[in-house]
Amino acid sequence: MIPTLSYAAAAARAPLAPYRFERREPRDKDVVIEILFCGVCHSDLHTVRDEWGKGSYPIVPGHEIVGRVTRVGKDVKKFKAGDLAGVGCMVDSCRECANCKDDLEQFCMKGATFTYAGKDRHDDTPTQGGYSSQIVVDEAFVLSISDKLDLAAVAPLLCAGITTYSPLKHWKVGKGSKVGVVGLGGLGHMALKLAHAFGATVVQFTTSESKRADALRLGADEVVLSNDEAQMQAHAGTFDFILDTVSAPHDVNAFLQMIKRDGTMVLVGVPDVPPTIPAGSLIFGRKSLAGSLIGGIAETQEMLDFCAEHGIVSDIEKIDIKDINEAYERMLKSDVKYRFVIDMASLNKAA
Template structure:
């Protein structure tokens, strides 16, 4: 399979800082699209993968799965896109297309394992997949997304991970006008959950441990903030919420939140992958037919619906632009939660 070289930023080992390097991209095949990357969002998953926090990282590792750019080449059998179109690539670049999940447009739950935009198995070049911290990417058109022209392009990138991660549960649990939704944690995911839930017409509450987040949450569109360390405030919202989206990225006790669900309510975990040390107290669940669930990103169809919704309602994340050369500093700041609320890399800095 023929390939070409592009500039990228990646890590050579889990201890190494990200540096400039050369990687291979496949030449465009009949159903492929080549995208000149203009902006790439920075996700916590990027940092975890680069540092092998979850195990299984293949090096060199080039992260980035919130990719926005312009199409520079299309394969001869491509029908959905043309050269010059704006395009996006999220967390997925392939799946089996044949299993029960894929046939329901749920490629993120592919029973044979989806191919991640980075650290997946590149079946064409016999190497790991490389992400969006690079000049260009080549992707099958089935996994390419159309970007609404009216949106501010530099802020679109985080919708492709933080946006869809929170949109998917909102849609699956049928949030609509008048639904009562709570969000746990105000970071990259949490701030998108607030904006999208409000856009769907829900009454939105933020749970936070920190009173200094109150004004931010209200500015983002939350109707109310409950400080979860204040017993009186937690008591006041017992049995209230249809859906709680828990975006906290580390182990924490979810039992206090479960009791704030109404009958048939669901708490969905989207932020933490790992073992919970605090046991789940079942009486609250059993006596209220309450559910604790999990959710990850969304399929391509659902991601396109989310982008179109954001285009119609002009919903975008709050971002801070950085140069590619500043990614290591950005990672350190992310570990301290020192970003409001998502870093986006201006990829022109890599090309320069």
């Protein structure tokens, strides 16, 4: 077994604190990764505070992982010691169902094995995430990381990046598309960068005039105040595609009115209060309302390669792991531009 340092939640309302546990010795197809950086996702906070009903403690969160390979199993073909590598939201799936065979492991019909708060498919032990010194993952779920970009800023691509890249790609956003982005946070700022890189005309919806300059810097061609009726009406019925990244309750119908005939609005945020959608909002204009969940491993690698080619990373604030509880409170107040990333070199000092 591999002794591992980490920060974990011991209970739903407990602050994260140093925790020692053991990772498995690498199986024949496993890759052992020393974790260099780990992004902080809102999902981490939801999970450790048991807001999604997944509580099985202790929980080591973290699924935006970038590191360096230290060991590999005897049958590993894609990685060797010294390689840069990443791990996202999943570490396994059944690999046999129709969705897995279509490279859509996130929709595994038997349930994907998530990086933390999951169960290992081989021995039923709990999976533990990236707020830790190392991780052991089957090579089929390990991503190659380019050395062209700031590794800390690459980490959030493993969740925020693929969560926004996948729907943009699936709904064929590109040159000639008019795209709206709702929400300017960890997900929204990546949606702006990626939609712009895809060649679309991108409009940022916000309720705050103070966000205009940042939205334009990140790739928006225009900024619309969604609480200004005149500005909204000026764009009504003109969007091919809208990506809604907001996880707080809000009026989805207001944005459905922005979509043109046969347009699509996709939700990637999960508000704790379900939206109410009058049928007429969809029927009049043959509009579609859809959802999207991260992406499969092949698409995640495609996204990482695309970002390396176009110089795209997340805007981050780097923190030491001892400051993670404060970072959670700041995240609740949207007091970060736009993603916290833990420098895991700080773990030895903190643990």
